[in-house]
Amino acid sequence: VNFASDNTTGAAPEIAAALARANQDAHAMPYGNDPLTKRLTAKFSRLFEREVAVFPIATGTAANVLGLSLSVPPYGGIFCLESSHIYEDECGAAEMYTGGARPLPLPGRDGKLLAPELAKALSLYKPGNVHRVQPAAVSITQIGELGHIYSPGEIARLAKLAKRHGLVVHMDGARFANAVAALGCRPADITWRAGVDILTFGGTKNGCFGTEAVIVFDKAKAASFAYRRKRAGHLFSKMRFLSAQLDAYIDKGLWLALAGHANAMMRRLANGLARLPDVELNHMPRGNLVFLNMPAAMVRALEKAGYAFYHWGNARWHTARLVTAFSTDPGHVDGFVATARAASSGRKPKQPMAFLPRP
Amino acid sequence: VNFASDNTTGAAPEIAAALARANQDAHAMPYGNDPLTKRLTAKFSRLFEREVAVFPIATGTAANVLGLSLSVPPYGGIFCLESSHIYEDECGAAEMYTGGARPLPLPGRDGKLLAPELAKALSLYKPGNVHRVQPAAVSITQIGELGHIYSPGEIARLAKLAKRHGLVVHMDGARFANAVAALGCRPADITWRAGVDILTFGGTKNGCFGTEAVIVFDKAKAASFAYRRKRAGHLFSKMRFLSAQLDAYIDKGLWLALAGHANAMMRRLANGLARLPDVELNHMPRGNLVFLNMPAAMVRALEKAGYAFYHWGNARWHTARLVTAFSTDPGHVDGFVATARAASSGRKPKQPMAFLPRP
Amino acid sequence: VNFASDNTTGAAPEIAAALARANQDAHAMPYGNDPLTKRLTAKFSRLFEREVAVFPIATGTAANVLGLSLSVPPYGGIFCLESSHIYEDECGAAEMYTGGARPLPLPGRDGKLLAPELAKALSLYKPGNVHRVQPAAVSITQIGELGHIYSPGEIARLAKLAKRHGLVVHMDGARFANAVAALGCRPADITWRAGVDILTFGGTKNGCFGTEAVIVFDKAKAASFAYRRKRAGHLFSKMRFLSAQLDAYIDKGLWLALAGHANAMMRRLANGLARLPDVELNHMPRGNLVFLNMPAAMVRALEKAGYAFYHWGNARWHTARLVTAFSTDPGHVDGFVATARAASSGRKPKQPMAFLPRP
C-alpha cells in the first residue's frame, strides 16, 4: 500500500479506455496532425474561458521548462522557491532548456512564494546591471511541493508585482487539479485571471499514463513552442496517444472528480493523524499532500505493516511525506491511521520537532 | 489508406495488451524503480548476446541525441549523411543535447555513409586544429532514410576507420527491426560485433505506442545517461508504461515478426511498381521504405483513390516516399499497384528522372 | 618575412600611441563607463552616416557570434559559405553563443555567397516545418575568406532576398577596411544601405593590438547585447584600452590608409606572380588576400629564402594562401616575386591545377 507519491499509480479506467479507443483508428497523420490533437485547442479554450494555445507533453519536467523557455533568455533569472520542483528535482532542466538561465531560489512562507519575498528579492536585481542575471520570470507550484495551496488573491498579488518588473508568471501545475478541486474555483481564477501566463497542466499524477499539457494563455507568446518542443525530442510522432488521454481527462469533469477523491482521502488521513500527540503535520492539507514529523518507531511500525512512503531522519524522529491519489482506497487510509495510532506513544514531545530537509 | 509513414500506425495488439496488463498493477515505484523496467537489462542483454545498458526513451529524436551526448563534447563534430534524420529532421536536437556540437553533413553513396566518404571527410579535420570542431562521432541510420540497408561488412569497415580516428559509432535504428529482419542476421552482427557503440533501438514505427530504447554496449560509457535523461525531461515517472511496451516488443521475436511483415508488404509493392515503365525506384527495397519518381498524373490518380503518401515535384514529375508497416494490409498494397498501373502511360520517359530533394 | 596572415603583425604606431595615452589616465570607471568608450557611439555613427550601436570586442570570433546571437534563436539556421570563418574556423562558436543554432554551409561562386545560391537553399527550408532548423540569418564575409570582394549590388540583392524570408543579414568584416579601401565606397554603401543588419568591424588584422567593433545598425536590436557580452566573459573591466584603439583606428581615416597600403602590396605581389606561367591565382585580388597554386619546388625555394606562408599539397603542386598587411614592406614583396620567378619552370602545366582544400 503506497503513500509515497501520486505517480506510483496507474491510469484511471476512463483514460485507459480512451487510449484503447484511439488505437482503433488504424491510421492518423503523425506529429499532432490528427483530429484528437486538433480538437484539444477548442476543448481547453472552453475549460479556461478564453482562447489558449495547448501542447501535450509527456513529462512534467519537460512541460515546465519548455514553458519557461518561451520567455526566459539565456541570461535570465527565474525566481522560485528553494523547495520547488524546478530548483530541486529537475537536475538542471531549466538551465538546459533556456540555454543557461538561472533559477533563483527564495525562501518561502508556509511553503509558498508570496509577493513580499519576491519584492525583497527583486530589490537586489537592479535592471540594467549587466553583471547579474536579469530577472525574467517567477515560477510557483500549485499545489506547492509541501502541500500548500495558493489562493487566487495570493497569486494575483504576486503576479501584479511580477508584471510591474517585466517578469513572466509561470505555474507548475503538476497537481493543478487538486488545487482547483480544493478551492472550488474555476481554472481561470487561479491562472490567467490572476495573472499567470504559462501553466503546466498536470495529468500524469492524477490518472493519466503520462501526459501533461502546456497552456499558453497569450497565443502570440507560443510562437516558438513547436520548434523548441521538436529540438528537445518531445514531439511525439504518435501524438494522438497523448491527446487521447488529455481529451478524456478533461471530459465531463473527470480530472476534478479524480482530484476531489485524492483530496478527500488526504483529509481523512490528516484528520486521523492530527489527533496523535506525537505526530506533527506541516499544515492541515486541503490538497493531496502533507509533510509530517513522527517518531522513528512509528515509521518502523508502518513500514512493517506494508505502508510505503518517503521519510528521512534520525534515530528518534523522522520527517515523512504522504501523498494520496485518485485511486487511493479509503480502507488503506484507515489502516494507516490505525497502525500509526497503535504505535503512538500518546505523549507530546517535550520540544517542538524541526522539519528536516529532504536529502 | 496510408503509405505516408510507419508512424501513422497505432500499436500492435500484443503491445496494447501489455500496456493494459501493466496498468493492472495498482502501484509501482516511479522513475524506473519498477520490476518491468528492471528486467529489461537482462532481456536486452540476452537479445544482444552481451551485457548492455538499456534506457527506455519515448521518442526517436530524444533517443538519438541522448545517445550521442554521452560521447560528443560541445566542441565536437558528428559525421552523418546530409539526408540523415539527425541532420534534417530533428530541428537541431543534436546541438541542444551535446551543448553545441555540430552534425557534419556528408554526401552518401546509395543512401549510405561508407568508409571512403568518411575517410575523405576526416582528411580535412586535422586532430588538434583548434579552429575546427573536433570529429567525435559518426552516426548512421539502419535502415537508411532513403530505404537502403547497411551490410555487416559495410558497418564494420566504417566503424574500424572511425575508431582509428577516435570516433564513437552511433546507429539510429528507428527501423532497426526492419534491417535485422531483412538481413536475417543476429542483432549483434550489425551492432557491437561490427563496431557500433550506441544504438537507438526503435519501437514506435514498428508497433509500439511510443517507445524506443537506447542501448549502450559498453556499460561504463553510460554512466552519465541517467542525469542527461532527467535534465532533458525524458525520465518518465510512470516508466513502467514504456518498459511494458519494450518488454512485449522483444518477447518471442514479436519485433521481427512485425518488421518482417512490413518488409514483405514493401517487396510486394515495389515488385508491382517496378514493372511500370514510368515509375523509377531509387533502389529495390529489402526493408519497408522506398523513394520513387512517378508522373504527376499518377500521383493525382492515387490520391483521388484515397492513398496518402508524401510527394513533391513539378507539373510533370513527382518524387514520392512510400512506407509500409507492421499493419499494412496486402489488399491495400495490391490496390495501390493496380491504381498506379491504370494511371501509367505505359511509356518510359525520354530522359532519366532526377530524384528531387524533399522540401 | 611573413605572408602567412595579417594577424602576424603588431600594432600600427598610431594605435600604440593611443594605447599609451589612454594609460596615462590614472583612473577611469570600468566596464565601458569611461569617456573614450562613450564617445565611440558618436564617432561610429558619423562614420556610418546613421545612429548605430557599437560594442568593442577583443576577438573576431566573439564579435561574429555575439552579433549573430542577437537575432538567431537556438532552433535557427545561419546560411553561410562552407569556406566561411564562422563555419570552418571558429570551433563551433556560433553554436555556443546562439545556444545551438546551426551554420548551414552553402557552396559559393567565386568565393561569394550570392542570391541565387541562397534562393536555392531557402527552397528546401519550408517555413513552419518543425522538423528542420528555421532559417534565421545569412552571414557573409567581406572581404571573403578566399579574397573576393562583394559589390554593393551583390550585397543588396542577397539582403533583399534574405529579408523577404525574414533572415537577418550579418557581415563578418574582419577585413572590412580592405573592402572599403578597394571599392572606394562609403562604409554605409556595403552595410546598412545594402541591407546589412549587423557588422563585425575588424581592427586586429589591420593595425590594432586586438579589437573589433560589433556594429548594430538598428539600435533596438542591440538591447540584449550587453548581457550576452558579459556572460560570455567579453566585457572588459578596463574597456578603455579597447576603445582607445578603435578611437585612433577610425580617426582621420587611419583605418583606410592602413588597408589601402595592404591592398597595394597585394596588387604588387599578384601582378608579379601572375606573370609566371606555373603560378595560378584564384582571382586577381583587389583586397589583401589571394590563393594560388604553384609548383612544390617553388614553395621550397621561397621557404628556403625565409618567406613564411600557409600552403598544402602533394609532391608536385601546392595551394598557398598569401596575405599582405598594413605593415608589409614593398621590398619584401619584390623579393618574394623575384624568388618565385627564379624558381619558376617557365612553362605552363599541361593540365589545369585544382585548388586543394585546406586541411
Place this chain on the structure above:
Amino acid sequence: VNFASDNTTGAAPEIAAALARANQDAHAMPYGNDPLTKRLTAKFSRLFEREVAVFPIATGTAANVLGLSLSVPPYGGIFCLESSHIYEDECGAAEMYTGGARPLPLPGRDGKLLAPELAKALSLYKPGNVHRVQPAAVSITQIGELGHIYSPGEIARLAKLAKRHGLVVHMDGARFANAVAALGCRPADITWRAGVDILTFGGTKNGCFGTEAVIVFDKAKAASFAYRRKRAGHLFSKMRFLSAQLDAYIDKGLWLALAGHANAMMRRLANGLARLPDVELNHMPRGNLVFLNMPAAMVRALEKAGYAFYHWGNARWHTARLVTAFSTDPGHVDGFVATARAASSGRKPKQPMAFLPRP
C-alpha cells in the same frame, strides 16, 4: 581620486613597457605559436614549483568559467558563496560555459566558504539522486569578495572534504597576488599543495592592461581547454600581447611588489578609519579590499571632496566598499581618512549597524 575598484587603474609602467617591446617584433606566428607565449609554461611552472598548464585569458570572468568548464558536466553543481563573483557578478557565465551547470550559493562565515558549510550542503546532495544536479566542483575566491583571506589550512580542509566527494577545487584568484603578498607564503602553498586544481591567476586588477592566466595544475585535465577557449572566442590571434603582460608581471616578483603596495595602502586606510567611532569595518583587512558602514553624511563629505567609491544605503547609514591598488597614492589615502575624520560625529551609534546587501 578613486577607491571604487582596482580595475579603475591603468597598467603598471613595467607592463606597459613589455607590451611596447612585444610590438617591436614585426611578425610573430598567431594564436599562441609565438616565443613569448611558449615560454610562459616554463616560467609559471617555476613559479608554482611544478609543471603546470597555463593559458592567457583576457578577462577574469572568462578565466573562471573556462577553468570550471574543464571538469563540470552540464548536469553538475558548483558550490560557491552567495556573494561570490561567479554567482553574483558574471551574468550566468558559469552556466553558459558549462552548458548549463548550476552555481549552488552557500552562506559564508567571515566572507569565506569553509569546510563545515560545505559538509552541510553536501549532505543534501546524495550521489546518484538523478533528480538533483550533481555536485561537481567547489569554487572559492582568494582574496574573497568581501576582502577576507583564506589561510592555507582553511583551503586544505575544504579541499580535502571536496575531494572525498569527487569535487574539483577551483580558485578565483582575481586578487591572488594580494593574498600571496599578505600571507607571505609561496604560491603553491595556497593552491595545489592545499588541494586546488584550477586557478584563475589575476593580472588585470594588479597592473596589467587586461590579462589573467588560467593555471591547471594537473596538465592532463587541461586537454580540452584549447577547444573550449577557441569556441568561446577567447583565443587571441595576437596572443603575444597577452603573454607579454603576464611575462613581465611575474618577472622578478613584480606581481608581489605591486600587490604588496596595494595591501599596505589598505592597511593605512583601514587603520585610519578604524579609529572613527561611527565607522565599522567588516574585518581588519590584510588584503586590498574592505567593506564598511559609515554615516550617510560622511559619504556625502567624501564625495564632495572628490573621492569615488561604491556605496549604498538609506538616509542615515551606508555600506561602502573601498579598494586600493598597486598605484594608490599614500597622500590620497591620508586625505580620505582626514576627510572622514572631519565628517565624523565622534560618537558610536547606539545600535550596531547591519551591513546592507549590495543592490
